[in-house]
Amino acid sequence: MNIYNDLHSIIIQIANKLGLKDRYILDKITSEPPKEKSYGDISTNLALIGSKILNKTPHNLADEIIKELLKLKIVSKALVAGPGFINLHLEDKVWHECCKYALDKKSDYGKNELGKNKKVNIEFVSANPTGPMHIGHARGAVYGDSLANILCFSGYEVTREYYINDSGEQVNNLARSVYKRYLEILTNKKLDFENDLYPGEYLIPIAKKIIKKYDNKFSDKSEPVWIDRFKRISINHIMDYIKKDLSNLGIKHDIFISEKSLISSNSIDKVVNILRNKNLIYEGELEPPKGKKINNWEIRKQLLFKSSHFGDDVDRPLTKSDGSWTYFASDAAYHYEKCNRKFSTLINIWGADHGGYVKRIRGVVQAVSESQIDFDVKLCQLVNIVKDGKPVKMSKREGNFISLKSVVDTVGPDVLRFIMLTRKNDASLDFDIKKVTESSNENPVYYVQYAHARIKSLHKKASIEGIKDIDFVNDPNFSLLKNTSEINLMKLVATWPRVIELAAKSHEPHRITYFLTDIASEFHYLWTLGNSREELRYIIPKDKELTIARLSLAETVRTVISSGLQLIGVKPLEVLK
RNA sequence: GCGCUCGUAGCUCAACUGGAUAGAGUGUCUGACUACGGAUCAGAAGGUUGGGGGUUCGAAUCCUCUCGGGCGCGCCA
Numbered sequence: 001m002n003i004y005n006d007l008h009s010i011i012i013q014i015a016n017k018l019g020l021k022d023r024y025i026l027d028k029i030t031s032e033p034p035k036e037k038s039y040g041d042i043s044t045n046l047a048l049i050g051s052k053i054l055n056k057t058p059h060n061l062a063d064e065i066i067k068e069l070l071k072l073k074i075v076s077k078a079l080v081a082g083p084g085f086i087n088l089h090l091e092d093k094v095w096h097e098c099c100k101y102a103l104d105k106k107s108d109y110g111k112n113e114l115g116k117n118k119k120v121n122i123e124f125v126s127a128n129p130t131g132p133m134h135i136g137h138a139r140g141a142v143y144g145d146s147l148a149n150i151l152c153f154s155g156y157e158v159t160r161e162y163y164i165n166d167s168g169e170q171v172n173n174l175a176r177s178v179y180k181r182y183l184e185i186l187t188n189k190k191l192d193f194e195n196d197l198y199p200g201e202y203l204i205p206i207a208k209k210i211i212k213k214y215d216n217k218f219s220d221k222s223e224p225v226w227i228d229r230f231k232r233i234s235i236n237h238i239m240d241y242i243k244k245d246l247s248n249l250g251i252k253h254d255i256f257i258s259e260k261s262l263i264s265s266n267s268i269d270k271v272v273n274i275l276r277n278k279n280l281i282y283e284g285e286l287e288p289p290k291g292k293k294i295n296n297w298e299i300r301k302q303l304l305f306k307s308s309h310f311g312d313d314v315d316r317p318l319t320k321s322d323g324s325w326t327y328f329a330s331d332a333a334y335h336y337e338k339c340n341r342k343f344s345t346l347i348n349i350w351g352a353d354h355g356g357y358v359k360r361i362r363g364v365v366q367a368v369s370e371s372q373i374d375f376d377v378k379l380c381q382l383v384n385i386v387k388d389g390k391p392v393k394m395s396k397r398e399g400n401f402i403s404l405k406s407v408v409d410t411v412g413p414d415v416l417r418f419i420m421l422t423r424k425n426d427a428s429l430d431f432d433i434k435k436v437t438e439s440s441n442e443n444p445v446y447y448v449q450y451a452h453a454r455i456k457s458l459h460k461k462a463s464i465e466g467i468k469d470i471d472f473v474n475d476p477n478f479s480l481l482k483n484t485s486e487i488n489l490m491k492l493v494a495t496w497p498r499v500i501e502l503a504a505k506s507h508e509p510h511r512i513t514y515f516l517t518d519i520a521s522e523f524h525y526l527w528t529l530g531n532s533r534e535e536l537r538y539i540i541p542k543d544k545e546l547t548i549a550r551l552s553l554a555e556t557v558r559t560v561i562s563s564g565l566q567l568i569g570v571k572p573l574e575v576l577k
Numbered sequence: 578g579c580g581c582u583c584g585u586a587g588c589u590c591a592a593c594u595g596g597a598u599a600g601a602g603u604g605u606c607u608g609a610c611u612a613c614g615g616a617u618c619a620g621a622a623g624g625u626u627g628g629g630g631g632u633u634c635g636a637a638u639c640c641u642c643u644c645g646g647g648c649g650c651g652c653c654a
Contacts, residue, residue, distance in 0.1 A: 032593060035600080045596070048634065058634070082597045083634050128654060165654050173653095196653085259654090289650045291578030302651070313580050313650080320652040327654050355581050356649040379582080381647080422602095423590065426582070428647075430589065444602075446616055454614065461613050502593060514591065517601080521618095528618040531610070539613050576616065 001101045002112070002497040003094060004042065007031055011044050014068045018061075020050050033495065040077065040087035041491065047084040058084025092487060096478035098494035102556040103476070107563050109556075110496045114504055115156025121338055122148050124349035125246065125253070126163040129238045130174045131200055133245040134394065134401040136351075139429065140380045142420040144349040145251045146509040146568045147378075153567060154504040159343070162253040163334060166235050167260040168327065173197055174238075175230035179218070181207035182230075186216050200401075206237045248408045249417065250569045257337075259330050267333035268325055271368065272303075272318065274336070278367055280306045286317065305332070310363030328357075332364045339365060345374040347507060352379045352426075376507060381428040383420075392433075402433070411436050414570045418445035421513045421568055444517055448561060449573045451520035454527065455558040456574045458538050462551055465541055476552035477545055483536060485526040486553065492519045493556045496564075509568060516564045523557050 008031040015029060034043040047062035054061060062080040069078045069088060077089035102109040124144025127137050148158045165171070177198040180191050185207055193199040210218075210233060218226040239256070246252070262268065275281045284304045288297040304315040305328070318329040338346055346365065350357070358377045365375045385392040385402055394401045407416060415436060422444060423429045435442050462468075481487070496515070503511040530537035538550045562572040 028595090030593090030596080032596090034597075035592080036597070039597075043597085048596085051634085085597065126654095130654095168654065169652090170654055286651060289579070292650070294651090297651085300651090304651095317651050322652070324652085326651075331654090351648095352582075353648055354654090358581080379648095381583080427590070428583080432589095442603080443616095447602095450614085450616055454617090457614060465613095498593085506594070510591090511593085514601085521601090524617055525619090527613080528609085528615090531612060531615095531618080537613060576614080 001098060002501070003090075003098060003494055004031065004033070004498045005501075007042055007088070008044075010072065011046055011069075014065055015046055015050065017068070018050060018064065019054060022053075025049060025053065033491075034085075034087065037488075039081065039085075040079070040089040042088045042090070044086050044088075045084075047080070047086055051084065062086050092479070092482075092490075095487060095490035095494055099478055099490050099553060099556045100476070102493055102496070102559060103552060106559055107566075109559055110153065110500045110563060112154050112497060112501055112504070114154040114501060115151060118156050118344045119159070119342060120151055120156045120345040120347060121159045121161055121341070121343045122151075122347045122349065123161045123163055123338075125242075125251075126165070127242060128165050128170060129235045129242065130170060130198055131238065131401075132202055132241040133404040135385060135404055135407050135431065136383050136394065138249070138404050138407070138416060139383050139420050139425075140349045140351065141246065141249060141251055142417045142569065143378065143380055143425055143509060144347075145249075146417070146421060146512070147347070147349075147507055149567045149569065150500065150504050150509055150512070153500060153563075156345075156504075159255060160251075160253045161255045161257060161338075164235070164239065164256055164258045164260075165327075166231075166258050167263055167330065169196075171231055171235060172227065174203075174234050175227050176223075178203050178206050178210070178230050178234045179223075179226065182210055183219060185211060186219050202238075202241065203234070206234050209233070209237070245404050245408075248405065249413050257334065259334070262330055262333045262337065263325065267337055268329050271333045271336035271364070272329070274368055275305060275332075275364070280309065280363075280367055281318070282306070284315065286314065305360060305363070307360035307363045310359055310366060312359040312363065316360045328360060331361060335361055335365050336368050339369045339373055343373065345376065348375075348377045350377060350379055352381045355379050378425050378507060380425045384428060384430045386430050386432040387434060407433075407436075415443050415445050417569045418448075418513060419443065421510045424508060424510050444513070445570065446576070447524075448516045448520045448565065450576055451523045452558060452561045452565070452572045453574060453576045454523075455554045455561075458551060458554055462539055462547070465539060465547075467539075467544065467547060467551065474548070476549045478549055478553070480546050480549045481553060483526070483529070485522065485529060486550075489519070489522050489526060489553060489557060492522055493553075493560055496560045500567075512564050512568050516561060519557060519560060523554075 011031050012026060012029065015026060020026060028049050029044065029046050031042055031044045033041060046065055047058045051058040051061050059080055062084050065086055066078040066080065069075050069086070074091050074094050075088055076091045079087050081087050122144050125137060125141045127133055145160070148160050152158050173196045177193065180193060180197065181203045184191050210230070272281060282304055283301050285299050285301055286304070288294050300321065303318040305318055307316045308314060316328055317326055320326055362375055365373060385394065392402070419431065419436060499511055499515045503509055526536070538547070538554055540547050565572045
């Protein structure tokens with residue numbers, strides 16, 4: 001039950017009746033709660049959209065529409081306002097019905113069928129297997145996982161996927177770094193880690209493991225002898241680190257796809273052939289970028305993808321100078337492979353530093369899927385770590401990464417997850433270590449949790465007064481609740497399905513945290529009213545019917561908060577310490 | 578040099594994707610607790626949405642120019 005959708009379809013019917021049939025026009029009609037509460041419950045721009053086509057003034061057209069709307073039993077008032085908006089006020093019983101429905105559905109309240117029979121793939125995290133996760137990875141991880149939850153709730157069949165970049169120079173350097181540690185331990189001497197190597201101490205246990213198994217077998221051997229073995233062992237070990245980090249955040253991927261396996265299964269050749277057949281690949285030369293100093297740029301022929309056909313500024317190379325594939329080539333193969341798995345939507349969660357990469361991959365997806373697959377890339381801005389009011393620079397060289405584990409260990413996964421969703425993905429986010437670890441009341445998550453815990457404590461109190469849980473669903477008489485704040489609370493409960501839909505459609509999980517803060521705020525307000533006005537308290541021992549109605553309302557609020565928190569991966573608390 | 582992206586209250590950010598008088602938190606000031614949990618609530622103050630131009634009934638949102646920050650621009654991934 002989504003009252004906003006119900007009314008919107010009625011409004012579209014009226015539009016049809018008036019002679020508006022064009023799909024393009026109909027799509028421009030909106031029905032939404034106005035920002036200003038006093039305007040009413042739902043506002044539509046139908047008269048503004050239709051006036052030109054029907055050759056009427058917006059106000060005249062609005063009068064006709066209002067006549068139709070007033071025929072509906074649930075509409076108490078319909079007024080034209082401003083340039084031609086129509087504002088609808090609904091009967092209170094509408095909200096009563098919504099709340100009864102919510103009570104009945106419990107934790108299923110808010111589900112919808114947007115994604116019925118649709119498969120969606122969300123690729124997120126995909127941190128390189130060269131070290132444990134640091135705090136900067138957390139945002140994409142939380143964002144992707146929460147979005148996956150929301151899409152599940154909206155009826156999609158969701159696959160959570162992790163792409164392991166286990167091929168190329170980067171993982172060679174990983175193996176070389178482990179080898180250094182291996183020699184260090186065997187010779188008991190400190191070695192120098194050159195620029196491209198990983199100096200982190202987390203590689204020492206891996207080296208020890210190798211020594212335990214092979215002793216000094218590789219200490220005097222040349223690189224080709226040991227590198228593949230070192231690589232395999234190191235990657236496996238580090239992926240275990242990463243999986244542990246993810247699991248501490250409550251995240252579990254369904255599928256881990258290996259770049260290396262794509263290369264060995266010839267997927268790259270396949271996608272290159274397909275693109276070649278579509279005339280999107282050619283041998284050509286690339287100019288060096290202007291205004292940027294590049295040493296040793298030599299113009300040479302290479303295999304290029306015509307990404308400029310898809311809005312990219314230049315065509316992009318598929319091969320390196322030594323003839324091996326670029327990262328783009330294997331990523332093209334990866335996306336080709338995803339397209340073959342019959343998803344209707346592919347979502348990629350990337351760091352903002354990959355922004356320049358979007359167009360070429362979109363080009364590949366469009367080309368191989370004949371534009372049949374929705375493709376959305378969400379770029380998460382980097383997280384600025386702030387300590388004592390100053391930004392902390394993290395660098396691989398200095399090894400001063402703040403590990404995800406250390407933050408989760410101090411603040412817990414719930415606080416971290418909530419904070420990461422208090423910004424929309426494309427805005428940068430300041431993560432103040434001090435604020436988050438030391439003064440917990442600065443965290444908005446506690447504000448919401450507090451509302452949840454208060455409602456839980458109402459249950460306990462009520463059962464002392466002889467009102468058991470079972471009474472909540474026993475057809476509460478919501479018409480006893482007439483205070484503005486009570487009605488507002490019901491309206492917020494009624495809005496919940498709409499919030500989910502919007503979050504799912506726009507791929508914006510942060511809407512959930514904002515909504516939860518709103519509904520918690522209204523709840524706290526009503527609670528405090530009870531301080532000065534005893535008749536507005538939730539529990540009125542002399543009036544059982546009223547108490548049940550009010551507690552039932554509180555229970556719908558709790559239901560919404562509880563499922564909202566769970567959607568973003570936060571555990572609702574029954575008690576705040 | 579080119580491309581992408583962001584710019585909103587002192588600070589950190591929202592704004593239902595083109596809607597009406599741009600909203601929260603925090604900070605500052607002033608108030609409300611013998612309470613169903615004060616980790617709460619109320620009030621005050623704070624704005625030319627970086628700037629100019631354009632599109633239309635209507636712009637923080639779209640187009641254009643401009644200023645400023647971030648990211649990226651073959652042989653890292």
